[in-house]
Each structure stands twice: as C-alpha cells, then as structure tokens.
Amino acid sequence: MAATATREEIESRVFTALEEFGAEPGAIEPDATFESLDIDSLDLVELAQIVEDEYGVQLKGEDMEGVDTVRKAVDLVMSKLG
Amino acid sequence: MGGMNGRPDGSALVTGASRGIGAAIAKALAREGWPVGVNFRSDEDAARAVVDEITQAGGRAKALEGDVSDPATPDVLFEALEEEFGPVLVLINNAGVRADGLAPMIDDEDWNSVIDTNLSAAFRLTRRALRPMIRNRYGRVVNIASIVGAVKGNAGQANYAASKAGLVAMTKTVAAEVARRGVTVNAVAPGLIETDMSEGVGDNLLELVPARRAGTPEDVAECVRFLASDGAAYVTGVCLTVDGGLTA
Numbered sequence: 001m002a003a004t005a006t007r008e009e010i011e012s013r014v015f016t017a018l019e020e021f022g023a024e025p026g027a028i029e030p031d032a033t034f035e036s037l038d039i040d041s042l043d044l045v046e047l048a049q050i051v052e053d054e055y056g057v058q059l060k061g062e063d064m065e066g067v068d069t070v071r072k073a074v075d076l077v078m079s080k081l082g
Numbered sequence: 083m084g085g086m087n088g089r090p091d092g093s094a095l096v097t098g099a100s101r102g103i104g105a106a107i108a109k110a111l112a113r114e115g116w117p118v119g120v121n122f123r124s125d126e127d128a129a130r131a132v133v134d135e136i137t138q139a140g141g142r143a144k145a146l147e148g149d150v151s152d153p154a155t156p157d158v159l160f161e162a163l164e165e166e167f168g169p170v171l172v173l174i175n176n177a178g179v180r181a182d183g184l185a186p187m188i189d190d191e192d193w194n195s196v197i198d199t200n201l202s203a204a205f206r207l208t209r210r211a212l213r214p215m216i217r218n219r220y221g222r223v224v225n226i227a228s229i230v231g232a233v234k235g236n237a238g239q240a241n242y243a244a245s246k247a248g249l250v251a252m253t254k255t256v257a258a259e260v261a262r263r264g265v266t267v268n269a270v271a272p273g274l275i276e277t278d279m280s281e282g283v284g285d286n287l288l289e290l291v292p293a294r295r296a297g298t299p300e301d302v303a304e305c306v307r308f309l310a311s312d313g314a315a316y317v318t319g320v321c322l323t324v325d326g327g328l329t330a
Contacts, residue, residue, distance in 0.1 A: 042216070042259065042260065042262070042263070045213065045216065046213070046216050046217060046263075048213075049213040049214070049216065049217050050217070052213075053217070
C-alpha cells in the first residue's frame with residue numbers, strides 16, 4: 001500500500017516535520033544530526049507516524065536504530081517505499 | 083480540528099463498557115460531547131442498551147465487539163472508530179477480570195489471564211492510541227486501576243493486585259514520555275464499588291468505609307470525566323483514589 005513519492009518530496013516533508021518539532025529552519029540539511037537539531041526520540045516517533053499516515057510506510061523501532069541524521073531518515077523511508 | 087471547547091474532533095473508546103463502571107464512563111463521556119465506542123466482549127445486548135441510552139440523550143455511540151486480551155483487537159476497535167468518528171483522542175482502559183484465590187491456589191492460567199487482560203491489553207491499547215494523539219497534540223488516557231494493588235494488598239488477589247499495580251506504573255511512565263505533546267495519562271483507583279464484578283468482595287468491608295456506603299459506578303465515572311476533560315490538561319501521571327476514604 002506504499003504510495004509513490006520522489007526523494008525530493010520525502011526530504012521536503014521531513015524538513016517540514018522537523019521544523020514543526022522546533023528545529024532551527026536554517027540548520028535543517030541532509031547531514032544535520034538529530035542531536036544537533038535538538039530532535040529527540042519522541043519527535044522521531046511522531047515522524048514515523050507522519051510517514052505512515054502520508055506514505056503508508058510502517059517504521060518499527062528496529063528500523064530507526066542508527067538513524068541519526070536527516071539523510072538517513074530519508075534513506076530509510078525511500079528504502080521502505082522500494 | 084475545532085470541536086467543542088477548542089479540543090480537536092475525535093472519539094472516545096471505553097473498553098468493557100457494557101455494564102458497571104465502563105457503562106457509566108461511556109455515558110459520562112457522551113454527555114461531554116464525545117462520540118463513544120462502547121466495547122464489549124460477550125454481552126452485546128447490554129452494550130446496545132448503553133448505546134441506545136446515549137443516542138436517545140442526543141449523543142453518538144457505537145457498540146464494538148472485541149476481547150481486549152486478543153492482540154489483534156486494538157486495531158479492530160480503533161479502525162472502526164477512526165472510520166466513523168475520527169481519531170481516538172480519549173482511551174479508557176476499563177476492561178478487567180478477576181480470578182481470585184490464595185497464592186498457592188492460583189494456577190498459571192489464572193495468573194496469566196488476569197495479567198493479560200488487566201495489564202498487557204491496556205498497554206497494547208495505549209500503544210495503539212498514542213501516535214494519533216501525539217499527532218493531534220491532544221490525548222487523554224485513563225486507566226481504571228483499583229485500590230487493590232495501587233494502594234494496598236488484598237489477600238486472595240495476588241494476580242489482580244499485581245496487574246493493577248503494574249497498570250499504575252505504566253500510567254506514570256507513559257505520562258512522562260508524552261506529556262509535552264498535550265497527551266495526559268492517568269489512573270483511577272476505585273475502592274468498594276457496587277457492580278456485578280465486585281459482588282461478594284466487600285460485604286465485610288463496608289463498615290470500614292468512612293463514607294459509610296459503597297461507591298457507585300457514577301462516582302468513578304465523574305473522576306474519569308474530569309481526567310478526560312480539557313480542564314485536566316496539567317494533570318498527568320496521577321492515580322486518583324475513589325474509595326470514600328477507605329485507604330485514607
């Protein structure tokens with residue numbers, strides 16, 4: 001049931017979400033770490049829900065292990081969209 | 083968005099709501115304007131009677147069959163409500179069972195079934211509820227515990243007491259996790275309440291209750307109504323005792 005989306009679309013959606021969570025807009029770029037953006041584990045839980053709601057991709061706790069940068073999060077969603 | 087009192091539009095789910103405390107809670111939440119999922123395991127007629135009473139009073143409700151001890155049940159209940167009434171923003175984990183006996187007489191089945199329904203099922207339902215609540219920046223989870231376990235022990239109820247103590251511990255922990263998203267998680271610990279389930283439990287307890295009466299399902303429902311309200315936004319991680327002073 002995964003929807004189709006381009007990498008740019010996913011990246012843009014992730015950026016918007018991070019901004020909504022309180023990250024400094026100017027600091028959000030692919031290689032920024034979540035730690036540097038002050039994005040914590042609860043924010044990542046919500047990000048997973050956004051991705052599930054909007055792209056039909058289910059992310060489990062184990063999927064999120066080691067995902068510590070914006071780029072890795074986008075990579076993960078892209079890989080699940082397959 | 084934009085439901086009454088500025089809260090988001092959504093629905094409420096009450097497990098074990100065909101009678102007793104659960105039925106009283108379902109009616110109280112419906113009076114607050116929530117469309118309510120009236121979950122039942124076996125007594126469909128009683129659940130429909132609760133739904134009819136709510137509907138006749140101008141509220142909205144839906145009877146939802148499902149044994150909460152089945153791990154597949156949360157999705158079934160939530161999807162039914164999400165489809166008809168929108169996201170579940172109020173979850174009342176009320177369904178509970180007893181299988182009493184002195185510890186040497188409690189077999190594995192009686193231990194596991196009580197822990198499973200009273201504690202593990204409440205966790206699975208809470209887990210299913212949280213992400214939409216977090217997304218909506220609004221959520222109310224109220225777990226129906228008991229003074230047994232939450233406040234004191236009670237001979238003959240090792241399994242029940244353990245499940246309810248665990249429920250309160252889960253309440254506090256999850257409350258801390260999600261507080262900054264506008265989601266509160268609380269518990270209510272009823273004492274001696276007149277219901278089918280408490281029949282025969284409290285006959286010798288009544289004289290110990292300072293209020294000199296057993297509680298009613300409505301006494302408990304009123305506390306739940308408060309904890310589920312907008313006004314309780316800053317109350318989270320508590321266990322509110324409703325026992326007429328029994329454990330004071």
